[in-house]
Amino acid sequence: MMKGYNLTNIGTPLKVLFTSYLCVVGIGYLMAVTQILLTHGMADGKFGLSVDDIVYSYYGNRTGTLIENKLNGSMKDMADEPDRVTIIKWVRDGAKESTFESSGAKMVFENTCIACHSEEAGMGLPDFTKFENIKERAKQDTGASVKSLTRVSHIHLFGIAFIFFFVGAIFVFATSVPVWLKSAAIAMPFVSQIMDISSWWLTKFDPVFAWLVMIGGSGMGLAFAFMWFVSVYEMWFRKHEDSSVIDEH
Numbered sequence: 130m131m132k133g134y135n136l137t138n139i140g141t142p143l144k145v146l147f148t149s150y151l152c153v154v155g156i157g158y159l160m161a162v163t164q165i166l167l168t169h170g171m172a173d174g175k176f177g178l179s180v181d182d183i184v185y186s187y188y189g190n191r192t193g194t195l196i197e198n199k200l201n202g203s204m205k206d207m208a209d210e211p212d213r214v215t216i217i218k219w220v221r222d223g224a225k226e227s228t229f230e231s232s233g234a235k236m237v238f239e240n241t242c243i244a245c246h247s248e249e250a251g252m253g254l255p256d257f258t259k260f261e262n263i264k265e266r267a268k269q270d271t272g273a274s275v276k277s278l279t280r281v282s283h284i285h286l287f288g289i290a291f292i293f294f295f296v297g298a299i300f301v302f303a304t305s306v307p308v309w310l311k312s313a314a315i316a317m318p319f320v321s322q323i324m325d326i327s328s329w330w331l332t333k334f335d336p337v338f339a340w341l342v343m344i345g346g347s348g349m350g351l352a353f354a355f356m357w358f359v360s361v362y363e364m365w366f367r368k369h370e371d372s373s374v375i376d377e378h
């Protein structure tokens with residue numbers, strides 16, 4: 130750390146910049162957690178993240194098909210009970226194209242699902258106006274595909290490294306924490322991130338690794354909260370460490 134500069138004496142403009150950044154990424158983090166709860170968290174049909182949710186998301190719930198599992202999980206509220214049953218019955222009957230229309234399943238897809246699941250909706254979701262996209266999800270649920278795992282993995286690695294580089298760079302200027310703890314907190318999100326993402330892949334092949342996903346995710350959250358609160362506390366609630374306050378003009 131540069132001698133003399135720390136979070137208490139860097140001057141108001143830099144404190145405002147750091148705090149604004151921390152607030153925005155803090156809200157981003159809360160949104161990410163909410164999204165996890167609403168998608169992965171609902172994989173077993175119950176609110177809250179459990180090891181089952183993680184197994185279902187990555188390894189798949191192999192006793193059923195993806196469509197049925199989703200209709201009992203995160204897609205449960207997307208259709209009325211009779212409509213859900215119509216689709217589930219059609220899927221259990223082998224998801225045949227010949228009965229797609231007569232079973233009433235086609236109608237449910239058109240009336241309720243394609244509002245989000247189509248090119249037009251522009252949400253990047255599988256397009257259910259195309260039969261093959263439905264058919265593909267009426268097979269045994271083997272969890273996230275390698276294609277989607279690769280996509281999500283690289284987005285996370287780049288995005289999260291970017292966020293934690295700056296959160297860490299701000300936290301470097303904290304003084305109320307011993308050096309070993311500071312270094313550990315800075316390294317933790319990067320280590321957790323690699324652990325988290327490796328364990329998505331491992332869980333895809335063996336559900337035993339689901340608990341590693343939990344540890345990776347929690348480690349990252351813990352380090353984030355710790356660096357966030359210490360940094361904000363030192364900037365605004367701690368007395369100046371030395372008299373060499375940066376000129377504020």
Ligand code: HEC
Pocket residue numbers: 167168195196199200203204207208216237238241242243244245246254255266
């Ligand atoms: C309000 C928008 C919306 C509607 C309406 C909707 N879905 Fe979804 N669906 C989503 C989102 C967002 C995801 C991705 C998150 C997830 O998997 O929970 C998704 C994912 C899915 C998936 C997993 C696709 C995959 O390959 O991972 C299936 C299957 C699915 N929905 C089925 C349905 C069915 C069947 C209906 C109609 C009864 C429906 N959805 C209606 C928003 C919607």
